[in-house]
Amino acid sequence: MLNNKSILITGGTGSFGKAFVRTVLERYPEVRRLVIFSRDELKQYEMQQMFSERQYSALRYFIGDVRDESRLRRALEGIDMVVHAAALKQVPAAEYNPFECIKTNVLGAQNLIEACLSNAVQRVVALSTDKAAAPINLYGATKLCSDKLFTAANNIRGNRDIRFSVVRYGNVMGSRGSVIPFFLDKRRTGMLPITDSRMTRFNISLQEGVDMVLWSLENAWGGEVLVPKIPSYRITDVATAVDPDCSQEIVGVRPGEKIHEEMITASDSFNTVDLGRYYAILPSAGQFTIEDYCAQTKAQRVAPGFAYDSGTNPDFLSIAQLRTLINQLADQPHVD
Template sequence: MQSKIDLSLFDGKNVLLTGGTGSFGKKFTEIVLREFNPNSLRIYSRGEFNQYLMKQEFNDKRLRFLIGDVRDRDRLYRAMNGIDIVVHAAALKQVPACEYNPIEAIKTNIDGSVNVIDAAIDNSVEKVMAISTDKAVHPVNLYGATKMVAEKLFVQGNTYTGKGRTRFSCVRYGNVIGSRGSVIPLFNEQKKSGVLTITDERMTRFWLTLDQGVRFVLNSIQQMRGGEIFVPKIPSMKITDLAEAIAPEATKEFTGIRPGEKLHEIMITEDESRHVKEFPDHFVIEPEFSFWKRENTPSGKELPDNFRYSSDINDKWLTSEQLKKML
């Protein structure tokens, strides 16, 4: 995905990863510690036990573990002292949980984003990359709506930097194979009973692996100038084909689309496409309101009118064999 990553990207840098004990955080830590040479990597998260397990797993002197919540502004300020690069992956992500606890979702996903932005600017952090989701596009649930707002905050956070050096960007991508909350662990569990539940046979989704997601984030950090939303070109798959690949012998039971769920996911809308640059393996959504000075932005191909990057009309599709290899 994208251009080759410069292995000196993190040389001598101090990096902070919010939500660092999650699926993305653990894979990010694994790749960065193995392939790069940061001065330190600070894992910022709420759970002490998950941090303990992660410390046992990696046992690397460059790791620092900080207990903290992105809602806690003062703690974030202390955590970002001396930091060069922030990757913001902390969020409440479960759709039903966000609907049942809407104010909590806003406190973490929106207010927490504001705290990250303020702490980064006031600590003169060089780069901040926020992890977003296709759920932020035409959101139909509160989780998607909070991530849409978070995207706007990080793009326009560049306005608040003034003459400072801090720059903010986002990555937006689809479902991660095997991550917590993915349908694949559910299908693997249901496989034991011989019955897989599928909400709607027409459903399609974008898919990528954790490794691909992390490398896309690393590439985007390398390329970012501030204000971009980076979108990878990744394959789609029908949910029925996914179920067939995981458990071909199982009975497929259709239960009806769930509240807050879409038939298809969109990563770039027709309106966004007017300010998108296309590259061989990714898109860059440029900021519409760049009230700050942007320099050395790469030139890409413009998209045709009414272009939409959606999982149902994608030109790349996963086969069952490709999915099995990714699993």
């Protein structure tokens, strides 16, 4: 699929970008060009120590910011496919600096769309987040807006051979700032703080996220928000898996935090289909109907009122399964 293609990834020096680059280089040795687009020269230098242009002739490192449309237009010359991973995603920082978050996550998304339409880009997949479903904080609101921009971009593509789609998933297991590395650090104190004993979260690995993006590049029609079927875990089970001898103290839910993660709301159900491996939230107005989509993909419409959240998910990880996954993470670096 990606052999003889040119791909650009925004925010390419993050953990997703590194995993994506590693996977592409391993699976598609004949990829023509793989461009890492990001604004941090130090992170690019550090990534070059892992993936050098001398070792991999397809690699290019391109300094730029998604806020700068002219720089995006230059970077996208000759690019066939784009993966959009650049974002400001720290919830507290977004609440304190709201317009900075808007400039990157919303205006940056539109800049990328315009630049892709101005070049011969064929496929665009943007990364989203569970926080974009019924958002309660600014970060989630900006990602929902970004999702809408990308899905609606298909309406203005004209006769261009380009498709825009979105992938939405929850927290990556072991990501920096998430609960597992936090608990691993706190267990030496003998107490693990629990925000709410009812709290649940979805669980996805970094590689699963990469594989989903690759699937989307090949299979998405354009306009979908794709959601993976993944297991949940209870926060209390994670604490027990990390250290069953630690006490668990309830400290209260933090501002902007939900008890359960949502990825598909009941309001989305009327436009949502089941693809087997993934769900797809289809555009309510676009260039194809839900009936056409189901006929071609063998998808099934979900029941009216269907919702997909980590609390009602039928698939939960056990304490033993969590302990195994945590042990596998122990010797790995944390994810951004």
